Amino acid sequence: MIILGIESTAHTFGAGIVKDEPEYILADVRAKYVPEKGGIHPREASLYFMREAPRVVTEAMQIAGLSINDVDGIAVALGPGMGPCLRVGATVARALSVYFNKPLIPVNHAVAHIEIGKLITGAKDPLIVYLSGGNTIIAAFVAGRYRIFGETLDMPLGNFMDTFVREVGLAPPYVVKGVHQLDRCAEESKEKKILNLPYVVKGQDVSFSGLLTAALRLVRSGKAKLEDVCYTVREIAYSAIIEVSERGLAHTGKKEVLLVGGVAASGVLRSKFEAMAASRGIDVKVVPPKYAGDNGVMIAWTGLLAFKHGITVEPERAYVRQRWKLDQVDVPWGDP
Numbered sequence: 449m450i451i452l453g454i455e456s457t458a459h460t461f462g463a464g465i466v467k468d469e470p471e472y473i474l475a476d477v478r479a480k481y482v483p484e485k486g487g488i489h490p491r492e493a494s495l496y497f498m499r500e501a502p503r504v505v506t507e508a509m510q511i512a513g514l515s516i517n518d519v520d521g522i523a524v525a526l527g528p529g530m531g532p533c534l535r536v537g538a539t540v541a542r543a544l545s546v547y548f549n550k551p552l553i554p555v556n557h558a559v560a561h562i563e564i565g566k567l568i569t570g571a572k573d574p575l576i577v578y579l580s581g582g583n584t585i586i587a588a589f590v591a592g593r594y595r596i597f598g599e600t601l602d603m604p605l606g607n608f609m610d611t612f613v614r615e616v617g618l619a620p621p622y623v624v625k626g627v628h629q630l631d632r633c634a635e636e637s638k639e640k641k642i643l644n645l646p647y648v649v650k651g652q653d654v655s656f657s658g659l660l661t662a663a664l665r666l667v668r669s670g671k672a673k674l675e676d677v678c679y680t681v682r683e684i685a686y687s688a689i690i691e692v693s694e695r696g697l698a699h700t701g702k703k704e705v706l707l708v709g710g711v712a713a714s715g716v717l718r719s720k721f722e723a724m725a726a727s728r729g730i731d732v733k734v735v736p737p738k739y740a741g742d743n744g745v746m747i748a749w750t751g752l753l754a755f756k757h758g759i760t761v762e763p764e765r766a767y768v769r770q771r772w773k774l775d776q777v778d779v780p781w782g783d784p
């Protein structure tokens with residue numbers, strides 16, 4: 449079985465092609481929208497996607513050495529994400545499905561981050577820590593779905609980190625040679641001591657907006673060195689994630705942790721998870737950087753799993769869902 453997957457939820461338009469074992473990944477082509485300044489502007493990103501989509505899909509087919517006739521189904525990320533961006537991917541996928549008479553498979557972007565993580569790391573039944581620009585979720589598979597055990601009450605971790613470094617003049621670019629500017633700046637702190645900034649964990653949930661406001665105020669007051677504020681901000685933000693993850697492990701009894709999403713690439717965060725996991729005698733698995741960010745392969749792979757369980761959607765009913773939550777998706781293939 450061969451599936452073409454299309455991703456367009458945020459900054460990346462991606463086309464991936466996968467098949468069943470043993471070689472899963474046949475092609476992975478991405479076009480990433482990088483704003484000149486500020487955050488992602490959804491309409492600008494969608495215009496960029498429209499220009500890039502034909503090239504990305506054609507190149508993926510060429511790399512796989514296939515024609516669209518060889519494909520068994522077309523998977524598309526219908527949400528969650530930014531409306532204008534989602535609509536480009538959905539339009540391309542619906543058009544291909546109708547024109548070439550191929551089944552259309554709806555995929556939830558969050559589920560796809562988890563499934564590619566499980567595929568590549570071999571995690572079977574982990575506590576999932578999904579950290580990206582748009583999401584901060586602690587989840588685990590229970591009774592047919594990925595249930596949410598904790599999340600952010602306001603900003604996702606990645607958005608928080610990006611906003612902080614942008615506001616203090618360290619970005620863009622946000623990530624240089626695989627290291628986020630916040631981690632980079634924090635390493636320059638000589639004293640490495642925690643300044644007085646708010647640490648907010650409420651039950652199972654985290655919150656970063658108060659930390660952002662207070663940290664920016666401290667930087668602008670000139671009362672602390674930027675690198676010392678970076679260090680404090682990073683330690684507080686990561687520690688909050690570790691705390692809710694550890695509680696998630698205690699609640700669910702899961703024996704492994706899987707880190708997925710773009711922020712999972714942070715080496716510092718990973719080492720904190722490893723320290724926590726060692727004390728509990730559990731394994732930590734991290735999706736490799738290549739597949740931590742958004743890509744078409746994860747959509748194709750999740751589409752393949754779904755299609756094997758008969759999940760398809762009529763093209764005229766394939767609406768985008770900007771707020772399609774992880775725990776609204778049935779996962780009939782998820783039993784470990």
Ligand code: FE2
Nearest residue numbers: 561580741742
């Ligand atoms: Fe993502």
